Amino acid sequence: MxxxxxxxxxxxxxxxxxxxxxxxxxxxxxxxxxxxxxxxxxxxxxxxxxxxxxxxxxxxxxxxxxxxxxxAMDADAPGLESNVYSFLLSPESVEEAEVFIRKFTSTGGETVMPFELAPWGSYYGQVRDRFGVLWSFDVEVGHSGP
The missing domain is CATH 3.10.180.10 (2,3-Dihydroxybiphenyl 1,2-Dioxygenase, domain 1)
Structure with missing residues (x-):
């Protein structure tokens, strides 16, 4: 498929x-x-x-x-802020993820979870953009790390 x-x-x-x-x-x-x-x-x-x-x-x-x-065509459409979903991005390197995270946070977004080494072995973090959308970043350690 x-x-x-x-x-x-x-x-x-x-x-x-x-x-x-x-x-x-x-x-x-x-x-x-x-x-x-x-x-x-x-x-x-x-x-x-x-x-x-x-x-x-x-x-x-x-x-x-x-x-x-x-x-949305519904005048009562809800806002986008939610903790139920996020868009997961997997950049090629830790540095590339950090660039995107800085772009989000420097333009009105906020860090929800710091981007750092997670227990499962990847670098992981979350930011919420200024529109309320939650973005997750995941980079495998083998790709690039500090």
Missing amino acids: SIQFFPYISFPGNGSDAMTYYHEIFGGELNAMTYGDFPAESAGEFPFPVQPDALAHAQLKAGDLRLTGGD
Whole structure:
């Protein structure tokens, strides 16, 4: 079986800002489309009222990372902060992980779990970005370590 997995985030109205932010963090190529980018005759085809400035769909491609998302159409959409899930990144080295962690924490994110040698033998840590998304970092010791 061949399958790819791309997380999709339904943002509570700040999808354009969030996806631009992730593009700044990870680099790569960002493609985004608002509902206003659709032809006017398409507006009636959606099963919900559309807001022209709302993010309909975005995809960030940065190396092997793929992140997709759009604005939730529910006015009561919950925020993204949760301890139930995280996005696990496995950079090639401890140094590369530390660069990403610094990017998150220097732009409004916070350290949830310090990035350090974990009991299972990998370097592991967590940061929550300024949008509430929890990012975990895991680097096997054999890849690179202090």
